[in-house]
Amino acid sequence: MVFKNELLLLLKARYPIIYISTIEEDRIEYTIRKAISIRPPRSLYIWDFVEGYRINPLKKGFGKRNPLEAIELIEKTSSRTPSIFILKDFSRFLKDLTISRKLRNIIRFLKIQPKTIIIIDSKIRIPNELKDHITVIKFNLPTPKEIRVELMRLNKKMQGKRRLSGQFTEKVIQACQGLSLEKIRRVLGKSLAVHKKIDKNCIALILEEKRQIISQTQLLEFWPSKERLKNVGGSYNLKKWLLTRTNSFSEKAINYGLATPKGILLIGVQGSGKSLIAKAVSYEWKLPLLRLDVGRLFGGVVGESEFRVREMIMIAESLAPCVLWIDEIDKAFADSEQNSDSGTTNRVLGTLITWLAEKTLPVFVIATANDIYSLPIEILRKGRFDEIFFIGIPDKEDRRIIFEVHLKKFRPDTWYKYDTRRLSKQSRRFSGAEIEQAIVDAMYAAFNEKREFTTNDILKALARTVPILEIDPVRTDIIQNWASSGKIRMA
Structure with a gap:
C-alpha cells in the first residue's frame, strides 16, 4: 500500500x-x-x-x-x-x-x-x-499480509476446505519472509508435490531455499542448527532474556506494537559457549542462521570493502527475519584507529555500527568477542545492541550440567553411570569447550586400549589439561568485575 x-x-x-x-x-x-x-x-x-x-x-x-x-x-x-x-x-x-x-x-x-x-x-x-x-x-519483498493471501490461495486451490491452524500459518509466514513471491509459490508448490499438502515439512523446504540463496554469495554462510538452549549450561539470565523474546518476530508481535529486538553482544573467554548460544537461538526461534566471518568484508581493491559490507547488509535484510551471527567481531576491528589502511577499517566499522543502530528490518544480530578491550568504544554504546552479556566460566553446578549434556551426546544410554559431581568438582575454572575436549581425550585413550571409557579416564584427561583461564586469569577477572558492577550484564 x-x-x-x-x-x-x-x-x-x-x-x-x-x-x-x-x-x-x-x-x-x-x-x-x-x-x-x-x-x-x-x-x-x-x-x-x-x-x-x-x-x-x-x-x-x-x-x-x-x-x-x-x-x-x-x-x-x-x-x-x-x-x-x-x-x-x-x-x-x-x-x-x-x-x-x-x-x-x-x-x-x-x-x-x-x-x-x-x-x-x-x-x-x-x-x-x-x-x-x-x-x-x-519495492519491498512481500509483506506478511501478502504472504498470507498467497498461502491461503494455494491452500484453497490444492487442499479444498481443509484449514491451516493459526499457529502453523504464522510459522510458515515467518519462514517465507525474505523470499520473493515467485520463490514462495515455487517452494510451497514443491511441498504440495512431495507431501500432497502444506504441512510442517514445508518449513524445512523454505529454509533450504534460503540456504540456496546464501550459497550464491561469498560473504555469509548458512548454518543449520539443532542445538537447544537447554543444552547450554548456566547462563540463566541470558536464556531467560532470549526465551521471553521467542515470538518477537511474529505478526501478532508486530500488531501488538512490540519493538523488534536488535541483538546482543556476547563477551567471554574462548570455549565459554558463545557460538553454541547463537546456534541455539536460531533453533529455538525457528529462524535461519547466517554466519558472518568479518574478515571476508575486507578486500584488496579500493572501495571493495565498503561495497561488501553494504552487500552483506542487503543479503541479511532480504532474508529477514533471521539471526545474523558475527563471529569474533573483536578480531576485525581491533585497534581500528591505528590501522594503516587509508581508513578502510573505520569506514566499514562506521557503516556496520550505523546499520546496527538504525536497522528496521527483523535481523537479530548476535556478535561474539573474546576480548572486550579490543572492541572500539562505538560498538559498546547503548543502541547498537539491546544488551551486552558476559559469559563467565561455569560454576560447579553448571559444570555438572555441561558434563551431563556432553555425556548424553556421546553415551545416550549409559551417561548416568558417570560421576558428574566428582568430575564437576575436579574441573574448576574449565570452560564448556575444555570439558567436552576432556571427554573426547578420555574416549581416545580408552579406545586405544579397546575398552569403554570411565570417570577415571575423564579425570586423568582433566589433570593433563591447563584451562585457558589459568593462562590469562587477570583480564577475565577484570571483565567479571565489570559485570558485577553493572557495566555489562552477567549471562
Whole structure:
C-alpha cells in the first residue's frame, strides 16, 4: 500500500523517470497495473531488449534490440492519453551517450505531457548526468499480509476446505519472509508435490531455499542448527532474556506494537559457549542462521570493502527475519584507529555500527568477542545492541550440567553411570569447550586400549589439561568485575 501510494503520487506530480529496483518483474508489473487501474485511465507500454514492445500503436516487437528506438516511441505516442512506459533492464544502456542525451532531451516534453518512464532493473545503476532526473523508489519483498493471501490461495486451490491452524500459518509466514513471491509459490508448490499438502515439512523446504540463496554469495554462510538452549549450561539470565523474546518476530508481535529486538553482544573467554548460544537461538526461534566471518568484508581493491559490507547488509535484510551471527567481531576491528589502511577499517566499522543502530528490518544480530578491550568504544554504546552479556566460566553446578549434556551426546544410554559431581568438582575454572575436549581425550585413550571409557579416564584427561583461564586469569577477572558492577550484564 505504501509503494502504491508513493507511485501514484509521483505519477500525479508528473515525475518524468521513475526507477524501481527489483527482481520480481511479474509482481511489480501486476502492482503497477493495479495501481493505474483507477481513474484517470492510463495506457501501459512494456519493453524489453529481446522482444521489444509487447503492446504499442505501431507494430508488435517495435524497438526490438534497439533501446534508442524504444525511447523514440515515447515521443511518437499521443499526448492526449496519459501513458506509462515500462523499460526492463534499461539501466544497462544509460551509460551510452546517445541514450543518455536522448533521455535528457525528451524529459522537457515529459514535464508537460502526461507520460512517465518507469525503469525496472535488479540493481541501481544511474550515471551522474541522469541522477537529477531520475527518482528511485523502493519495492519491498512481500509483506506478511501478502504472504498470507498467497498461502491461503494455494491452500484453497490444492487442499479444498481443509484449514491451516493459526499457529502453523504464522510459522510458515515467518519462514517465507525474505523470499520473493515467485520463490514462495515455487517452494510451497514443491511441498504440495512431495507431501500432497502444506504441512510442517514445508518449513524445512523454505529454509533450504534460503540456504540456496546464501550459497550464491561469498560473504555469509548458512548454518543449520539443532542445538537447544537447554543444552547450554548456566547462563540463566541470558536464556531467560532470549526465551521471553521467542515470538518477537511474529505478526501478532508486530500488531501488538512490540519493538523488534536488535541483538546482543556476547563477551567471554574462548570455549565459554558463545557460538553454541547463537546456534541455539536460531533453533529455538525457528529462524535461519547466517554466519558472518568479518574478515571476508575486507578486500584488496579500493572501495571493495565498503561495497561488501553494504552487500552483506542487503543479503541479511532480504532474508529477514533471521539471526545474523558475527563471529569474533573483536578480531576485525581491533585497534581500528591505528590501522594503516587509508581508513578502510573505520569506514566499514562506521557503516556496520550505523546499520546496527538504525536497522528496521527483523535481523537479530548476535556478535561474539573474546576480548572486550579490543572492541572500539562505538560498538559498546547503548543502541547498537539491546544488551551486552558476559559469559563467565561455569560454576560447579553448571559444570555438572555441561558434563551431563556432553555425556548424553556421546553415551545416550549409559551417561548416568558417570560421576558428574566428582568430575564437576575436579574441573574448576574449565570452560564448556575444555570439558567436552576432556571427554573426547578420555574416549581416545580408552579406545586405544579397546575398552569403554570411565570417570577415571575423564579425570586423568582433566589433570593433563591447563584451562585457558589459568593462562590469562587477570583480564577475565577484570571483565567479571565489570559485570558485577553493572557495566555489562552477567549471562
